[in-house]
Amino acid sequence: MEAYRNQMGFYNGKGVPESWRRISQSPVKTPEIIRPPVTPGYEECDSEERDCQMEMPMSPMGEISMRVIPIPPMEMEKPAHLMRTMPEMENLAQPMDTLPDERRASPPDCAFPGACITLAMAYVPMQQWDAIYEADQAMERGTLFPDLDLPFFGKGDCIR
Amino acid sequence: MNQREILLKRVQICDFVLNDTALFLDTHPTDPMALGYYKKYLTIREKASKEFVEKYGPLVRSDYAGGPRWDWVDEPWPWQNKKEA
Amino acid sequence: MWSYEKKLQYPINIKNSNPKMAMIIMTQLGGPDGETGASMRYLNQRYSCPFGEITGVLTDIGTEELVP
Numbered sequence: 001m002e003a004y005r006n007q008m009g010f011y012n013g014k015g016v017p018e019s020w021r022r023i024s025q026s027p028v029k030t031p032e033i034i035r036p037p038v039t040p041g042y043e044e045c046d047s048e049e050r051d052c053q054m055e056m057p058m059s060p061m062g063e064i065s066m067r068v069i070p071i072p073p074m075e076m077e078k079p080a081h082l083m084r085t086m087p088e089m090e091n092l093a094q095p096m097d098t099l100p101d102e103r104r105a106s107p108p109d110c111a112f113p114g115a116c117i118t119l120a121m122a123y124v125p126m127q128q129w130d131a132i133y134e135a136d137q138a139m140e141r142g143t144l145f146p147d148l149d150l151p152f153f154g155k156g157d158c159i160r
Numbered sequence: 161m162n163q164r165e166i167l168l169k170r171v172q173i174c175d176f177v178l179n180d181t182a183l184f185l186d187t188h189p190t191d192p193m194a195l196g197y198y199k200k201y202l203t204i205r206e207k208a209s210k211e212f213v214e215k216y217g218p219l220v221r222s223d224y225a226g227g228p229r230w231d232w233v234d235e236p237w238p239w240q241n242k243k244e245a
Numbered sequence: 246m247w248s249y250e251k252k253l254q255y256p257i258n259i260k261n262s263n264p265k266m267a268m269i270i271m272t273q274l275g276g277p278d279g280e281t282g283a284s285m286r287y288l289n290q291r292y293s294c295p296f297g298e299i300t301g302v303l304t305d306i307g308t309e310e311l312v313p
Contacts (some may be wrong), residue, residue, distance in 0.1 A: 129184065129193045135201075139173045139255070144180035169256055176254065179309060186301035219251050238253045 167212040171219070174205035247308065254309075284310040 287307035294300040
């Protein structure tokens, strides 16, 4: 993270685009920092002093073993210009361990039972050869598969 | 619908079914039911096509029957409809 | 390489012309994000495919959509 910031010029003000400065000067709601749930059995990582990272090396026999590597806490410098231009960066300097309990992670609530799909992952279900239409019926419907028999609106791009 | 249209429609239906099954098989190359279905309609299509070509002329250039005339150039072409003026 | 079959994919008998429908069909065929442009893209994207299945899909869909 630090190398990235150095590269982007955060510490000398050059890397911050003008548009970011404008955005940061408007009243910005501080993003809620959520801590991921702790894997059972690795409660020692939940300590107040340090954060932990899970490493999963493969042993020669092919088993996956879990080894926990403690990461030293990130040392955030607070240069004066950064404080002026990006006040929301301030909060990241605060160690996440000291957040109150209600801001820690909880499992996402499902809108309804069975709708709990993992967020931010795209997937396409694989088509199966289930029931198919008879040949004449397929010709009329435009497809051999009832699953793909969807209505046609002819409007094109729906974003407009 | 006259006889030509009926026979042509039979070929069109077989071709459409084969096309859709081929698209399915492109992503599921080892599906046995789809393969069996494709083989079945291949024979049906052969039969329907032979029936049409014998009476009404070629559908592809290789349907040339060896006659004295190159009947590929004969009307009607697919976009020519008898209902047009 | 392609071969031409002297028949339409679906039988068409137009009794009454419908300009609105014609507009929709022409937009689907040639307009922005039209089928013709898409089929040319598919047919030219086949050459750099790592998987045979994808090459097959692009070939078949491009062929079906290329010619009205």
